[in-house]
Amino acid sequence: MADDTKSLALGLKRRDPELLDALIEQYQYRLFRYLLYITGNRERAEDFFQETWVRVLERGHQYDGRSKFEAWLFSIARHLVIDWQRQKKMQSLDALTHPEDGTPREFPDDDPSPLHLFLAHESEASVQASVEKLPAIYREVLLLRFQEELGLVEIAGVLNAPLSTVKSRLYRGLEDLRGLLAGEAA
Amino acid sequence: MSNELHTRAEQLIAQERVEGISTADQRWLRQHLSECADCAALAGATEQAIRMLRGLSVPLPPGLASRTQFRVRLRAQQLRGEPRWRMVYAACGISWAFGAATAPYVWRGLEWAGHRLGVPSIIWELGFGLWWALPAAVVAVILLMENVGRSSESAWKRQAN
Numbered sequence: 001m002a003d004d005t006k007s008l009a010l011g012l013k014r015r016d017p018e019l020l021d022a023l024i025e026q027y028q029y030r031l032f033r034y035l036l037y038i039t040g041n042r043e044r045a046e047d048f049f050q051e052t053w054v055r056v057l058e059r060g061h062q063y064d065g066r067s068k069f070e071a072w073l074f075s076i077a078r079h080l081v082i083d084w085q086r087q088k089k090m091q092s093l094d095a096l097t098h099p100e101d102g103t104p105r106e107f108p109d110d111d112p113s114p115l116h117l118f119l120a121h122e123s124e125a126s127v128q129a130s131v132e133k134l135p136a137i138y139r140e141v142l143l144l145r146f147q148e149e150l151g152l153v154e155i156a157g158v159l160n161a162p163l164s165t166v167k168s169r170l171y172r173g174l175e176d177l178r179g180l181l182a183g184e185a186a
Numbered sequence: 187m188s189n190e191l192h193t194r195a196e197q198l199i200a201q202e203r204v205e206g207i208s209t210a211d212q213r214w215l216r217q218h219l220s221e222c223a224d225c226a227a228l229a230g231a232t233e234q235a236i237r238m239l240r241g242l243s244v245p246l247p248p249g250l251a252s253r254t255q256f257r258v259r260l261r262a263q264q265l266r267g268e269p270r271w272r273m274v275y276a277a278c279g280i281s282w283a284f285g286a287a288t289a290p291y292v293w294r295g296l297e298w299a300g301h302r303l304g305v306p307s308i309i310w311e312l313g314f315g316l317w318w319a320l321p322a323a324v325v326a327v328i329l330l331m332e333n334v335g336r337s338s339e340s341a342w343k344r345q346a347n
Contacts, residue, residue: 020262021255021258029244032247046247050254058265127239146203147239174200174232
């Protein structure tokens, strides 16, 4: 893997167009899914998707090949979303908690239940409904851990957060998801 | 069975999925789950929640990759152009500074050559003006060529869209 990531880093440094085309193809599903989970909106996720790859082109020289490419990719995407949130007078995804009790707020969205609308085409409607109800910060870590199968340290790198934060979000998210699914089943 | 055992089992069920547990803890948990129906149900629910989460699929917008590839290539093209423009500006700056510094000598040189060759002063004065205008002329040619390049690129973009 080390050799692969090193050659990837070299290609990104050279802004190799063929390599970028291949990466966009290869990671399109995973990146789009991640962006959809954290933005909760299909159109916005698509905008961020394109913006993320432009950023990869511009800042490819910053990838050193020592970490997994997808972790670096997700952290770029996440920063873009956070910047956009800041422009909307929000501080960051991390700040989306009530100062009093620390419980996460729902990720703000202008559209009516977009994730639900988008995912409703799928057969797993109850699971989708449950995932939709989860706050974005939990959806994000659950996706990174159980769908992307990133390690805890890698997730901490993507989130730029301490390991303890990652763990507590995972435990809380898992517990909430389990509870929501049980509620749907009942 | 004491509540402490159930609490420990509950913690280990989540911990096993999130960060992993030791072999000894695994052994203890398996033993406990075989004896406690409630904790076994919790373990089953956790496993099912993760399985369902993994099973979720997201349909991609059509043409997402190709549209993105196109946009990235355009940006790459812009980025390739940027250093060239910096070089043009730098060359103009250096040329202007060099021209300003050497203008009196060039003027005297041309004046001397004009007298020696018996050329009317208007000719060598025009020559001096031309010498000064040369860098600007070069930049004008570069700009013209760049504009021609851009027009054909725009046509290509329109075609691609």
